[in-house]
Amino acid sequence: MAFAEISDGRMTQQGGGVPDVVETYILSLPDIHCAGCISKIEKVIAKEPEVISVRVNLTLKRVTVHTGRGVTADHLIKTIGNLGYKARELDAGYLSDEASKARDKGLLMRLAVAGFAAMNVMLLSVAVWSGATDATRDMMHWVSAAIALPAIAFAAQPFFNNAYGALAVRRLNMDVPISLAIVLAGAMSLYETSQGGTHAYFDAALSLTFFLLAGRYLDHRTRASARSAAQELTALEVARATKITDGKKETVPLDSLMLGDTILVNPGGRIPVDGVIQSGDSEVDRAFLTGESAPVYAGPKSRVHAGEINLTGPLTIEVSAVARDSALQQLAELVAVAENARTKYTSLADRAAAVYAPGVHILAALALVGWLLISGDLRLSVNIAIAVLIITCPCALGLAVPAVTTAASGRLFRRGVLLKSGTALERLAEIDTVVFDKTGTLTLGELIIDGLENCRPADIALAAALGTGSNHPMARALVDAADGLHLVLPKVGDIKEHPGFGIAGRLENQDIRLGRALWVKGTQSDSSATFLKRGDEPAVCFKFTDKIRPGAVEVVRDLNSHGIHIKLLSGDTQHAVAQLAREVGIEDFTAEISPKQKAGEIANLQSDGCKVLMVGDGLNDTAALRVAHVSMSPASAIDAARVASDIVLLGRNLTALGECLRTAKSARRRIKENFTFAALYNLVAVPIALAGFATPLIAALAMSASSITVTLNAWRVRL
């Protein structure tokens, strides 16, 4: 076991026994690009003690390190950091997707076998088409049979399995006519060959299998690559917590935490579980849970929830609910109750199959009965019925949707949009209403000073000088503002951060304080403001507002010009929401709304016949994301929201949304065009088959030509 795992890496300990692999770390290295990077990183890591093997993968921009005991991820990250590369740990558990990889390889092997056999049999058939007769023809047919039958038995298994699955529950899907055509064509051709007949459809059966497998494979690849990118996003948050036992700190996996354990959360860290604060004062950012943009004070005895971010001071927290049944879980229950609109959606391909599959069977049956009545020759009638089945077989239909989806998702991926669901594009093309969340979606969740022009530069400079070392978003906003105005910061001495309250310092024998109203001037006031007090002078107030996400205004204008209704639903205060709505140009908004109401609002819209796209990032949006016809979240969104949504926007910019809608519409148009093309080919070929003039040559031509037309048409989406 140990040897199998490490045999694919670079060995660093030659000779002797192979040491056991205790830990496997996977680090993401976004900056590597050349042989030099690979070589530098591998050499440095390999020199570390206890490292058993290290291998960089340049395609995935990752390094896999197998180590013995006592090596931490932080240490590896620091070692790589010293070389000047950024590294982030990925959760190995999320990335080991062996089942999908095996399926991927299996499908590729079947495709290769089908392609190999189809080409060979096609070449043998050319001899028959160009006029081979008697013994030569029979020999060609027998050789074809010897290649085709085993190849079909292996390569067409996915279709047989799916068809059987559908028939077992008494339903028809696209795979039923496919399997029937393949099996019947094989069986009939074998019978004809044994009787020395003229027509054998081995080539048709094989090229059918090949083209359809190609469609299946494209489909699978698109989904696999979207899934692996989504997994990488998820894996970025490694589930570990710092546990304190008898004064000793220890990093443990989140799963091993028990009720009553004590954990430490440093400033800037995300609180991993629900709990009660034992000691420490700080402020927490609850934007992900409630949509509130302003930080909230948290001190001893305060309750904190998983997903909140600790801002200023270290907190020791007693665990009151473990990860699996925390506040996250309560929201998850709400999500589970929310009816999933997607399960009710039938994809275009399924709708086409519902009409197509019975139609094909009826047509073939009619041909059989009709010819039996006219000629009375059973063998001829069966031949013609099977020719109809082969020619109408949805080869082009099988490619019509996957080829377009592959092309469209490739195009969107290059623009930073990740499609997680196969039918997301089709559903996106139908929407007429867009519902936005505010904090973290239309805004970045980063604060900036509101009304900067009304502030005295000297005040900003002083406040920035105090806030320089702080993690607090308001302090950072002040520092950024001072940077933007190129202010020279005064030298403030004795700076001390009082977590949860503010920052104090001394300048020219005056006490200076920056922080909460209560702490600075003794009166309570609006929480989205901070105050600066110099000695005995009256306190100066800085108000903050959330920074608008780049592209938000453009997207709203873009959507409006397409006649799409836009709505803003937020859990934040009326004042904050109204102000943002005015700035980005949204007229219809609702503030102070609970997660349940959000989902309810969307359900109402949909029961009125609207098709809703929900864009949100927080836990409070998760239920709404599930209810909506299509859902989208930015990459900065919390895990649960990304899982619930169909589409993830990778960049910071929101303009990709408009692009996404346009691509969805053009993809839908192409899919419909493809169905039309496939139908047209049938319209020409079916009468020929019904009249009994279909030869294997005509079948092969119709099939290849329609498949190629459909694929070429699909590639136009990429342009």
Next chain:
Amino acid sequence: MEILVFLIPISLFLGGLGLWAFFWALKTNQFQDPQGDAERILMPDYDDQPKS
């Protein structure tokens, strides 16, 4: 036409060889890191465990 007795098996054998080569490449993870493999060939140090 007797020549077919040789030609058909030979062409099938050659085609099968290609198929086998593809299977081998797939099984030994030759497609896992195509970019990295292209770059590694330029490295001056000897790669003693070339598979990945």
